[in-house]
Amino acid sequence: MEAETTAGWFSGAAATFGDRLEGAREAAGMTQEALARRLGVRLTTLQAWEGDAADPRANRLQMLAGMLNVSLMWLLTGEGDGIDGPKPAPTEMSLAAVLAEVRALRAGLSGLDGRLERLEKRLTTQGGV
Incomplete structure (x- = not known):
């Protein structure tokens, strides 16, 4: 993911929608294939969303937020209830x-x-x- 920073992981200024979507999917332990199947969309569609090449419609956004256990606001802007940043690797x-x-x-x-x-x-x- 491009938006990982030490100060503000997934902050609104650093991360894109696709970065947050990918991070939330990984935090939920889901593969792209599994999430696409659950949403009823093609894998290429989900990949386009994560790659910021396309945006989901409102009904899919709501479904994504629910399935990934994040708020719709966090998914769109990075503010609100979302996922924690990556845990630091043990030294x-x-x-x-x-x-x-x-x-x-x-x-x-x-x-x-x-x-x-x-x-x-x-x-x-x-x-x-």
Whole structure:
């Protein structure tokens, strides 16, 4: 979809009718074929709507809003009850980043090990333990 932005996903200024229709259809878990069949239109007709090459008639708009569980106003303008934006992808650390973190932890542990050894030595020599 062309209209995905980080600040205002599917905002009225960024998304087209076709973008919102496609997003709502995908959020509903429907294929183009399934939605076209349920609406009683040809697949090419639905594809034209999603591609902003044609607009549905009023009765089809109402049906689309109901089937996709969005408001008619959101479908037309992007304002009102619609779908949430895409969920952010989980951040994954690259293997190189994980390896760097492991090495940093190991270096820190080595430093702590040395400090512990010096403190233990000081205790045994001064305390007679």
